[in-house]
Amino acid sequence: MMQDTHLIGVYRRHPVTLARGEGARVWDQEGKPYWDFLAGIGVNSLGYHHPDVDRVLKDASQLMHTSNLFWHQPGIDLSQRIADITDGMWSLWVNSGTEANEAGIKMMRRIGHDQGRYHIITMTGAFHGRTLGSLSATPHQSYQEPFQPLVPGFVTVPYGDLDALAQALAKWNPCGVMMEPIQGEGGVVVPPPGYLAEAVRMIHQAGSLILFDEVQTGTGRTGNWFGYQYEGELGPDLITVAKGIGAGMPIGGLLVAPKWAQAFHPGDHGTTFGGNPLASRMALTVIDWLDQGGLNHVREMSSKLEQGLGQLQEAYPQLIQAVRGRGLMWGLKTSVPAGSLVQQALAEGLIVNAAQPDVIRLLPPFVIDETAIAACCNILGTVLDQASRH
Numbered sequence: 001m002m003q004d005t006h007l008i009g010v011y012r013r014h015p016v017t018l019a020r021g022e023g024a025r026v027w028d029q030e031g032k033p034y035w036d037f038l039a040g041i042g043v044n045s046l047g048y049h050h051p052d053v054d055r056v057l058k059d060a061s062q063l064m065h066t067s068n069l070f071w072h073q074p075g076i077d078l079s080q081r082i083a084d085i086t087d088g089m090w091s092l093w094v095n096s097g098t099e100a101n102e103a104g105i106k107m108m109r110r111i112g113h114d115q116g117r118y119h120i121i122t123m124t125g126a127f128h129g130r131t132l133g134s135l136s137a138t139p140h141q142s143y144q145e146p147f148q149p150l151v152p153g154f155v156t157v158p159y160g161d162l163d164a165l166a167q168a169l170a171k172w173n174p175c176g177v178m179m180e181p182i183q184g185e186g187g188v189v190v191p192p193p194g195y196l197a198e199a200v201r202m203i204h205q206a207g208s209l210i211l212f213d214e215v216q217t218g219t220g221r222t223g224n225w226f227g228y229q230y231e232g233e234l235g236p237d238l239i240t241v242a243k244g245i246g247a248g249m250p251i252g253g254l255l256v257a258p259k260w261a262q263a264f265h266p267g268d269h270g271t272t273f274g275g276n277p278l279a280s281r282m283a284l285t286v287i288d289w290l291d292q293g294g295l296n297h298v299r300e301m302s303s304k305l306e307q308g309l310g311q312l313q314e315a316y317p318q319l320i321q322a323v324r325g326r327g328l329m330w331g332l333k334t335s336v337p338a339g340s341l342v343q344q345a346l347a348e349g350l351i352v353n354a355a356q357p358d359v360i361r362l363l364p365p366f367v368i369d370e371t372a373i374a375a376c377c378n379i380l381g382t383v384l385d386q387a388s389r390h
């Protein structure tokens with residue numbers, strides 16, 4: 001069916017054409033329902049057809065886009081709301097996660113420029129995007145190799161290893177360090193307790209900047225505004241966001257501590273679409289939803305989902321080696337290929353994905369309820385039961 005198109009094949013798509021959604025459910029063209037525990041890879045934070053999202057879309061036609069040569073109220077309001085929830089950070093709006101990271105990489109270079117500091121330390125297993133700067137920060141051989149030469153100056157250290165970070169800081173005198181507070185594409189990898197806080201302390205002591213890539217973990221996903229906050233208020237210099245903040249509207253953002261807000265000057269960066277009124281209003285809507293009880297809801301649902309997944313691990317210890325994550329971001333480390341379990345789940349009416357060959361990832365919409373969680377765990381149970389008989 002859908003293979004017969006002119007869409008360039010950079011994704012291995014499932015043979016399913018999705019047509020509509022409601023809450024945490026989607027239906028394909030043939031009318032088959034699915035519980036969506038992937039949510040457009042962490043994007044549809046408010047699920048499908050949410051009344052707040054619908055309202056923004058309806059009102060948008062008044063002023064959907066204007067260039068960044070003018071001010072508009074949603075953009076001003078969004079930057080104010082971000083400042084309120086981050087202790088005064090400034091924001092620069094773009095259209096995606098990779099673009100947010102491009103902006104962050106440029107800003108770290110801009111700040112380091114006068115001191116001749118340009119190296120950027122990244123982490124093994126990281127994923128920061130596919131454009132050339134972000135790809136250079138994504139140490140993944142098969143993603144990088146066909147596109148050599150990449151942007152120079154990126155150095156990789158093992159994620160979670162403070163000694164290696166200390167050595168690299170001393171050796172390279174970098175302008176900045178980039179990391180995800182929990183690695184998403186890397187397979188939902190949570191670093192050892194205390195790592196983030198100590199890493200930030202060391203990075204700042206070395207006169208370097210810390211950029212937390214919160215594209216996947218940010219704006220509510222882990223039950224806090226930002227993923228790094230499970231280790232306290234660490235005072236990051238830069239944060240990048242995208243995915244869930246737009247609830248399906250493409251928007252990414254670079255958030256910058258007040259002391260660096262003047263580092264970019266007119267002409268240093270730009271984007272035609274970035275932060276347009278429609279995208280800004282959608283982001284404001286998501287922030288309002290999180291603020292008005294949404295964050296609590298994520299935490300409540302998190303403990304229920306964690307419990308359900310834990311029970312699956314107890315029932316199938318030979319198939320599930322670990323359950324890891326926070327909030328509504330979970331990974332099941334499997335001892336059999338995750339891809340085939342994901343396909344089985346799809347056949348049974350559940351959408352999840354294999355973030356790694358041995359990790360099933362769940363990134364459900366924030367609006368899930370206990371019924372959705374029970375349905376998800378039931379289907380996973382069926383799939384694991386079938387696999388255990390092979």
Ligand SMILES: Cc1ncc(COP(=O)(O)O)c(C=O)c1O
Binds near residue numbers: 099216242
């Ligand atoms: C942590 C992280 N950074 C950056 C990106 C890239 O975002 P985008 O696909 O919106 O460019 C992703 C996407 O999965 C991500 O998980």
